[in-house]
Amino acid sequence: MTPKAVQDGRGDAETTALRVRDIQKHYHEGATRHPVLDSVGFDVRRGECVALLGRSGSGKSTLLNLLAGIDRPDAGRIELLGEPLSELMEPALTLLRRRHIGFIYQFFNLIPTLTVAENLALPLELNGLGPRERQPRIQTMLERLGLENRAETFPDQLSGGEQQRIAIGRALIHEPALVLADEPTGNLDAETGERILGLLSEIFRERGQTLILVTHSRAVSAIADRVLTLEQGRLIEADLEPAW
Numbered sequence: 172m173t174p175k176a177v178q179d180g181r182g183d184a185e186t187t188a189l190r191v192r193d194i195q196k197h198y199h200e201g202a203t204r205h206p207v208l209d210s211v212g213f214d215v216r217r218g219e220c221v222a223l224l225g226r227s228g229s230g231k232s233t234l235l236n237l238l239a240g241i242d243r244p245d246a247g248r249i250e251l252l253g254e255p256l257s258e259l260m261e262p263a264l265t266l267l268r269r270r271h272i273g274f275i276y277q278f279f280n281l282i283p284t285l286t287v288a289e290n291l292a293l294p295l296e297l298n299g300l301g302p303r304e305r306q307p308r309i310q311t312m313l314e315r316l317g318l319e320n321r322a323e324t325f326p327d328q329l330s331g332g333e334q335q336r337i338a339i340g341r342a343l344i345h346e347p348a349l350v351l352a353d354e355p356t357g358n359l360d361a362e363t364g365e366r367i368l369g370l371l372s373e374i375f376r377e378r379g380q381t382l383i384l385v386t387h388s389r390a391v392s393a394i395a396d397r398v399l400t401l402e403q404g405r406l407i408e409a410d411l412e413p414a415w
Contacts, residue, residue, distance in 0.1 A: 188348055188381040189215040189238065194247035196233055196404075207233050208244070209404045217348070220375070220382040222392035225401035231385045232353060234401070238383060239272055239351055240264045252348055269297050273342030273380075275352040275371075279334040281326040287337055288313070288322040294345040312340045315374060332363040339371050343378065350375055350382045356391060368394055 196208040208230045215221050225231045236242040237249060240256045249256040254267055273294070281290050288309050295305045313319040316336045326334055335355065342350055355371065356364030372394045375382045384395060392398050400407050 186216050187214050188217045188219070188252060189383075190248070190250040191238070192248045194234070194237060194244045194249065196230075196237065196242075196244050207404050208237075211247070211401075211404070211406050213399060213406060215381055215383065217381055218376075218379045219397065220372070220384060220395045222384045222386060222395035222398045223401060224386060224389065224392050224398050226387055229401040230404045231387075231401055235351055235353055235383065235385050238349075239274060240268045269294070270345070271348045273345070273347040273350040275335075275338055275342045275350065275355045277354040277357040279326070279331075279338045279358070281334055281337060281341075283326050286323050286325055287318065287329070290326070290337055291341055291344055294341060298345050308344055312344050316340050316370070331359050332367060335359060335363075335367050336370065339367070339374065343374055343380065346378060346380070348381060350380050352382065352384045354386055355384070356388075357386075364391075 191214070192212050194208050194211040195206075198205045198207055211230075211234065213221075223231050223234065233242070237244055238251075238256075240249075240251075240259075244257055247257070251267065251271060256264065256267070259267065282293070285293070291309045291312055292305050295308060300308075309322070310319070313322055316339070318333060318336060321329065321333065326337070329337070335358075339355070342352075352371065356367055359367060368391060371382075382395075384392065386392055
């Protein structure tokens with residue numbers, strides 16, 4: 172079966188949160204040049220959940236880092252809300268990422284020396300919200316996560332599922348336009364992972380945020396509105412079975 176290339180052009184500027192055009196990324200090992208992403212392009216509508224599906228080494232995490240502005244492509248263009256991520260200078264990129272992007276990690280990445288409430292407060296502080304503005308948001312999020320009695324708890328006193336709930340809350344609490352989730356259930360058992368996915372899906376849809384979900388699991392990708400599959404650095408249509 173020959174993969175069918177994904178076509179660009181899903182929606183106009185008013186309805187499109189993310190535009191990715193002809194992205195190329197390579198890594199060098201000595202004199203050898205290894206292609207990781209090859210002419211990747213797609214659009215994501217505002218409020219849409221898109222799963223990036225692919226096996227290990229297909230380029231999923233590399234693409235996610237490019238979408239977050241953590242890394243830059245060798246060629247191509249990425250726009251978030253009309254802003255060209257790949258062309259912004261670092262100070263402007265940092266501000267855009269701080270305000271408009273939330274990131275959910277596989278291994279939680281909570282700050283161990285901060286309490287649950289302090290971890291949730293961090294993105295709000297970075298966006299200039301004072302204590303009076305922060306506290307209602309933190310309390311509302313704790314209640315939504317079902318962890319209102321854990322505000323003063325430190326991360327190492329939480330279960331894996333509780334830590335991931337807090338990680339989700341931290342990514343969503345400042346209401347970013349784009350939420351990026353990198354294997355958000357990969358470090359959890361199947362039952363806990365299913366509950367976490369349900370919670371993530373409920374909260375981001377309630378808030379009208381856009382979610383890019385990176386996974387190697389078709390079960391996880393089932394919560395998405397659309398699935399894009401990466402094979403050897405190239406993007407193929409969601410309705411085609413990957414050749415692996």
